Amino acid sequence: MELTTQKAQQIVEAAIKKSKELDVKMNIAVVDAGANLKSFVRMDGAWLGSADIAIKKAKTARYFDMNTGEIGKLSQPGGSLFNIEHSNDGLITFPGGVLIKDGNEIIGAIGISGSSVENDHEVATYASNA
Amino acid sequence: MELTTQKAQQIVEAAIKKSKELDVKMNIAVVDAGANLKSFVRMDGAWLGSADIAIKKAKTARYFDMNTGEIGKLSQPGGSLFNIEHSNDGLITFPGGVLIKDGNEIIGAIGISGSSVENDHEVATYASNA
Amino acid sequence: MELTTQKAQQIVEAAIKKSKELDVKMNIAVVDAGANLKSFVRMDGAWLGSADIAIKKAKTARYFDMNTGEIGKLSQPGGSLFNIEHSNDGLITFPGGVLIKDGNEIIGAIGISGSSVENDHEVATYASNA
């Protein structure tokens, strides 16, 4: 199944709804199966620098078909993927990037940035299931 | 007046509506007064390469406080601004980037890419007035 | 309140004055609320490479609305924001980037680079309050 604009916008709306519940201000990015940007919103008052991070989290998740935090565990000093962040014009490997699936098929990814990584991940997970 | 998320999303929705009327598939980008990305949508089937163009059109319009096509008239070979496109990590200077105003105040810009420059400009103009 | 040129230049002058008191040679950068460069000075004899660092410190502070050293505490190996520096075309996350406020409103940021991070931060803090 393709990640349609309608579906992407629903995911963004779900992320906004969850962010408001948590009283946080997020940058929200959705990419499709080709890791190309599909939808983006910066909530009012959200960090300017988190726009690029949200987009990079979404791309990173789809680039490697795993949530960003999983990659970050391996990219630490001494780890097997140390400094993988230098590839692909910059990866972000801490939590907040989550795959979007249709059943078992990966159809895209969402990246959230604007609060603690725990909140970023929570909003991303919630919205990816929307 | 600040360009709020709500306003930015209304502008995106207006651009989608106009694009459907014209039967074209667009990438739509909105930046705020600081030229920072606020909202983005790629319509189903729209060109992948137009995502970056839409974003650059919106930024270019706000960078110089004029519609992108106006800059393009001056950046031709022999023109006074020849090759200005090499600045700011890449400008796009053909039509499709239009300012968003609140009265006389510039509060952001919209960039549209995905069809002819005439259609791009028409959708951008329509949405900027939404 | 907008960060005017006059205000930005006063902040730069305050940074130069404090730097001379400390007998250090600094690069000084001021960005506005949109994280766009407003003023810059490299003092005589200051490190060439610190020009880019000062600009990146100012942008980084405004990108995340906190002093740069705060981000650096979280971006260490094993930290929650490890390698965040790869975003936004390069962040600088050690001390020396400080917010500029008008009351509670963030109107910009200053970045200082050219000495120890303690001195960088001291000059930035002094000038941001000027």
Added chain:
Amino acid sequence: MELTTQKAQQIVEAAIKKSKELDVKMNIAVVDAGANLKSFVRMDGAWLGSADIAIKKAKTARYFDMNTGEIGKLSQPGGSLFNIEHSNDGLITFPGGVLIKDGNEIIGAIGISGSSVENDHEVATYASNA
């Protein structure tokens, strides 16, 4: 003679004074003999996108030890330096970048951007002689 901070700031002030006389809003950049940024100011209301252009004009002039408009004559289609703008992370080759000399010695360059290229060049020439 070295282009000191004091001298650079005097040049910037002269550029601001001339800009106000012409009722234009400029971005003003000064580089030293090493083509490294020494001073920068964006006047209130000046175009955001002209910051990078002003810096690139100053660097371009010093890179090739001639005013930017001279290079632009050679970089046109069919010209001997066609598309030289692709080098050095982006050159700007229309008028507004002018050398700063001490007698016959080139000690730096100034770049001005924010109005017509005629005004940009006039302000740059005036300030470079200050």
